[in-house]
Every structure is written in C-alpha cells, then in structure tokens.
Amino acid sequence: MLQKAIPQNHLSYIDPQADSPWLTYLSQVERVLPYLGDLARWAETLRRPKRALIVDVPIEMDDGSVRHFEGFRVQHNLSRGPGKGGVRYHPQVTLEEVMALAAWMTVKNAAVGLPYGGAKGGIRVEPSGLSRKELERLTRRYTSEIGIIIGPQQDIPAPDVNTNPQIMAWMMDTYSMNIGGTATGVVTGKPIQLGGSLGRVKATGRGVFVTGSEAARRIKLSLQGARVAVQGFGNVGSTAAELFAAAGAKVVAVQDHTGAVLHEPGLDVPALQAHVLAHGGVAGFAGAQAIAVADFWDVPCEILIPAALEGQITEARARKTTAKLVLEGANGPTLPGADDILSERGVMVVPDVICNAGGVTVSYFEWVQDFSSFFWSEDEINARLDKILGAAFAHIWDTADKLKITLRTAAFVVACERVLQARAERGLYP
Numbered sequence: 001m002l003q004k005a006i007p008q009n010h011l012s013y014i015d016p017q018a019d020s021p022w023l024t025y026l027s028q029v030e031r032v033l034p035y036l037g038d039l040a041r042w043a044e045t046l047r048r049p050k051r052a053l054i055v056d057v058p059i060e061m062d063d064g065s066v067r068h069f070e071g072f073r074v075q076h077n078l079s080r081g082p083g084k085g086g087v088r089y090h091p092q093v094t095l096e097e098v099m100a101l102a103a104w105m106t107v108k109n110a111a112v113g114l115p116y117g118g119a120k121g122g123i124r125v126e127p128s129g130l131s132r133k134e135l136e137r138l139t140r141r142y143t144s145e146i147g148i149i150i151g152p153q154q155d156i157p158a159p160d161v162n163t164n165p166q167i168m169a170w171m172m173d174t175y176s177m178n179i180g181g182t183a184t185g186v187v188t189g190k191p192i193q194l195g196g197s198l199g200r201v202k203a204t205g206r207g208v209f210v211t212g213s214e215a216a217r218r219i220k221l222s223l224q225g226a227r228v229a230v231q232g233f234g235n236v237g238s239t240a241a242e243l244f245a246a247a248g249a250k251v252v253a254v255q256d257h258t259g260a261v262l263h264e265p266g267l268d269v270p271a272l273q274a275h276v277l278a279h280g281g282v283a284g285f286a287g288a289q290a291i292a293v294a295d296f297w298d299v300p301c302e303i304l305i306p307a308a309l310e311g312q313i314t315e316a317r318a319r320k321t322t323a324k325l326v327l328e329g330a331n332g333p334t335l336p337g338a339d340d341i342l343s344e345r346g347v348m349v350v351p352d353v354i355c356n357a358g359g360v361t362v363s364y365f366e367w368v369q370d371f372s373s374f375f376w377s378e379d380e381i382n383a384r385l386d387k388i389l390g391a392a393f394a395h396i397w398d399t400a401d402k403l404k405i406t407l408r409t410a411a412f413v414v415a416c417e418r419v420l421q422a423r424a425e426r427g428l429y430p
Contacts, residue, residue, distance in 0.1 A: 007060040021100030021231055027336045032412040035403060039420040044155065046106075047414060048186040049099050051075040055145035057123060059137040069138060073121040075148040075155055076102035079422040082118025082153050084109055084360060086160025086189075087142075087167075093122035097310070101135075101160075104331050105360070108353040109176045109416035112392045114364050119155050121146065127162045139167050152185035152371075158363050161309070163202075169194055183372040188363035197366035199381035200359070204329070205239025207358020207384065208305060210389050212240070212327040213247065215407075218397065221302060221324055224248040229301040229323070232308030233282055236329045236356065238273050240305055245269045248350045254307070255296040259283035261298060262291045275401050278396065285406075295413045297321060306333035307356075321347070328352035351408035353415065354389070354396055359386055 012244070029046050034041060057069040072095055074081040098120045106118025123142055127135060149155055149394045154274040159168055168190045175186045186197035192198065199206075216223055225251045230237045233256045241251045250266035258281025268287050275285045283290070291299075297317045304321055307329030313321075318338035326342060326349045328334065334342070334349065342349055362385055371377045377385075400410035 004306060011275070012183070020096045021332050022096045022103075024311075025103045026333055026338055028290050028408065028412055029179065029407075029416070031409045032416050035409075035413045036416060036420065039417060039424060040422045041418045042110075043416075045077065045420065045423050046103070049076045049102060051149065052095065052099065053146060053149060054095065055142065057142045057145060059141055060132060061217070062131050067141075071121070071123040071142045071145060073157075073385050074098045074102040074119060075424075076118040076120075076420060078117035079419055079426060080117055081115040082151075083122040083155035084116035084123060084158070084363065085118055086158045086231040087123075087163050087171075087312040089123050089125050089138075089163055089167075090161050091124060091126045092360070093124040098122050098288070100161055100310070100329055106414040107412055108357050108360060108421060110418040111353050111396065111411045112357045112361060112388060113418075114360065114430040116156075116360070116364070119340045120160075121157055121235045122160075125265055135167070136170055139170040140174040143171045143319055144178060147175055147178055150186060150398060152183055152318055152367070156185065156363075156367060158360070165191045165196060168196075185367055186251060188361075188366040193367070194218075195370045197362055197369055197381060198376070198378040199385070200362045200366060202239040203357035203362035203381075203385060204236045204356050206243065206385065207239075207309075207361065207389055208236065208240040208307070208327050208329045208355055209243035209247075210358065211350050211355050211393050212244070212303065212305075212325065214264070214390060214393050215275050215325055215327070215348055216303070216308045219325065219348055219405055225250060226303055227301040228303045228305065228330075229251045229253040229255075229296065230305045230307060231300050231312060231333075232306070233272070233276055233294065234307070236359075237307035238269070239306060239309065240268075240327070240329055241269050242273070244303070248275060253296055253299040254282050255293060256282050256377060260291045260293050260296040261285050261288035263288035278393035281348050305326065305329050308333070311335055313342075315341055318342050318345075318347075325346060325348070328355045331356065339406070339408065347404065349408060350393075353388065353411045354393055356408075357392070358385055358389060361388055 052074045055071045102120035109116040152407045169186045176182045190196035228251045253262045300322045302325035305327045310332035313334040315337045318341040
C-alpha cells in the first residue's frame with residue numbers, strides 16, 4: 001500500500017497526520033520521482049504552490065446585514081503558461097483542497113499538452129442559501145479581491161462545482177470594469193453571447209466518454225450492454241451517462257447529493273435529466289427504485305464513473321466494486337490506498353487528469369477564440385476535442401505500457417516531465 005509521502009520540509013500549515021487532497025497529490029508525485037531522471041532536481045517545484053491568496057469577501061445581504069465569506073485563489077505552477085482552473089462555491093472549500101485542485105490542474109494541462117499552468121479558486125459558502133442578488137454581490141466582490149493576480153495572460157478562472165456561465169459573466173464584467181475595458185479572455189465557460197464557446201457545457205462529460213471508450217476498447221470491454229454506475233449527475237455525470245447510453249451501454253444506477261436510484265434494465269437518461277432539472281436531484285425519480293446511498297457502491301457494473309467530489313472511492317469501496325473500468329469524472333475521487341487496491345484487483349482506472357480534461361481543453365479553445373474574435377462551430381469544437389484527447393490518451397497509454405506502471409502514474413510522468421523541463425529551461429530569476 002502507498003504510504004503518505006511527506007517531504008521533510010513539508011508546508012508548515014499542512015497537518016501531516018490528516019487525510020487531505022493535498023496529501024493525496026503529494027503521494028501521487030512521489031510515485032513519479034523514479035522516472036524523472038535529471039529533472040528530479042526540480043521536483044520540489046511540484047510540491048509547493050507558487051502563490052496562494054486568501055481573501056475576505058464581505059457582502060451586504062438582502063436584509064441589510066453584512067456577512068463575511070472566505071475565498072481562495074491558488075496558482076500552483078506557471079512554468080508552461082498562465083494559470084488555468086475553475087472556481088467552486090461549496091461550504092467545505094478549504095485552502096488545502098484548492099491547493100490540491102490547482103496542482104491537479106498543473107498536471108492535467110501538461111498531460112493534455114495545453115499551454116497553461118495550474119490554478120484553482122473557491123469560496124466557502126452554501127450558494128443555495130443566497131438570493132440571486134447576493135450571489136452576484138459575492139461573485140463581484142470575490143473577483144475584485146483576486147483581481148490582483150488574474151488576467152487573460154496571468155490566470156484564467158472557469159466554472160467548477162456550483163458555478164456556471166452566469167457567474168463567469170459577472171466575473172468577466174467585474175474584471176473588465178476594474179481595468180476600464182472589456183476583457184472576454186479573463187474567464188472561460190462564459191455565455192455564448194459574451195465570447196463563450198459552443199460545446200463547453202458538455203465538454204467535460206464528453207471527455208469522460210471519449211477517454212473511457214478508448215480505454216474500454218483497449219481492454220476489450222464492449223460498451224454494448226455494459227452496465228454503468230454514475231456518482232454525481234451534474235454537467236459531467238449526466239453528459240457522460242447520456243453518451244454511454246447512446247453508445248449502447250446501460251446506465252443502471254445514479255447517485256447524487258439527494259439520494260441514489262437503481263434500474264437494472266437501464267435508466268431512461270433523458271427522463272432522469274429532465275427530472276433533475278425540475279427537482280434539483282435524482283431523488284424521487286419515478287423511473288427507478290430508490291436505494292440507500294451506501295448501497296450505490298455495491299451495484300453490479302462494468303463501468304464506474306465517480307463524477308462528484310474528491311475522496312469518494314475509499315479502500316472499502318475499492319474492494320467491493322465489481323467495475324472493470326473506473327472513469328474519474330471528478331478531480332481526485334480515488335484515495336491513494338484505494339488506487340492500489342484497484343490496481344491489485346486488475347481494475348483499470350482512467351485518471352482524472354486525462355479523463356475529465358475535456359472541459360479545460362474546450363476552455364482553451366474558448367480562450368483562443370476570444371483572442372482572435374473568430375469562433376468555431378460545435379462540430380469543429382468536438383472534432384478538435386476528440387483529436388486532442390485521443391492523442392493524449394494514446395501517449396499516456398504507451399508510457400504506461402513501456403514503464404509497466406498505472407495510467408495515473410504514466411499521466412503524471414508525462415505531465416511532470418513537461419512541467420519540469422519548462423522549469424529547467426526557464427531557469428531561476430534573478
């Protein structure tokens with residue numbers, strides 16, 4: 001089993017005894033070190049965020065009171081280009097979580113070959129408890145507070161958990177007003193009429209399908225009739241479910257924050273999507289039976305798609321799943337110990353840093369289109385996305401085969417070599 005790998009000079013504000021996404025990331029980095037050769041000289045770069053900003057976000061509530069929220073923006077590494085990564089609004093957002101998410105963005109962007117570094121942001125808030133006007137005030141104040149480090153050539157935020165195109169529009173407008181000119185390229189995931197890209201909403205889920213289909217082909221798992229279980233039914237999970245069902249697979253179980261549902265002959269995915277849109281979650285869907293949330297992990301399936309939050313596949317869940325293929329639609333959903341168990345059991349895991357990279361890839365397309373003021377059709381977007389992800393997956397697969405390592409470690413080897421080579425070639429200033 002992989003043990004926690006804490007460098008002797010680990011960051012003082014991280015508890016080395018606690019389980020955290022940051023420690024999961026560090027453990028993944030440790031596995032890459034034997035494959036870095038001379039570049040290992042620069043490995044400490046991977047273990048430290050370049051910049052971490054904590055901001056106070058005070059807003060006036062609708063009742064006239066003033067509340068303060070804590071916000072974060074972390075830039076993990078900028079060696080290969082401006083920071084790129086989403087902003088999430090969630091009551092459990094912490095600095096450690098945002099650091100890890102930023103680091104995974106560094107790896108993801110490099111693994112796919114995008115000219116970005118890694119960044120991430122968040123506010124500790126339950127957004128469902130805010131009115132629309134309160135949400136707008138929160139977003140605009142947060143954007144003003146982090147405005148000192150973001151920009152089209154510095155750091156480009158995007159949607160993440162509980163954020164959407166409207167929030168990106170407010171962020172873009174606030175930044176633009178503060179600099180005295182419209183800067184559409186400061187964020188991606190915007191509404192189409194404000195410089196957003198066609199295909200962006202479904203891009204992450206499409207990437208899960210593209211990489212998952214290729215992995216299934218390589219392990220000789222037919223999608224026809226394959227049983228799929230999906231955790232999380234937002235943009236990522238629902239799009240992946242839709243595409244797998246269209247390819248002949250059966251989506252037999254879905255779990256989200258409201259509950260879990262099961263229908264062994266295969267769920268009617270469009271009907272479930274309509275139900276979630278109307279009711280806010282899968283609970284109460286008439287086309288399936290309700291099951292306990294804990295029982296979701298016992299559902300027999302060939303393909304498991306964790307598309308919710310990090311840390312969901314524990315060692316116990318890794319031991320019990322019947323899946324042959326795990327597709328990480330979420331960031332960091334598999335704990336290090338669980339990763340080992342899945343590997344020992346012969347379960348193929350397509351890691352988050354390639355599996356869910358469709359979103360940031362189309363964000364890159366949006367950024368490029370904004371700079372050129374020339375926009376592509378959705379068919380062009382999807383064709384470019386499929387080509388980039390297909391090539392990246394093939395390179396990672398070949399690396400794993402050559403070095404006899406897992407796809408996750410192979411993805412980190414490919415990415416970390418690119419990041420550290422850029423670090424070495426740029427050198428240290430001054």
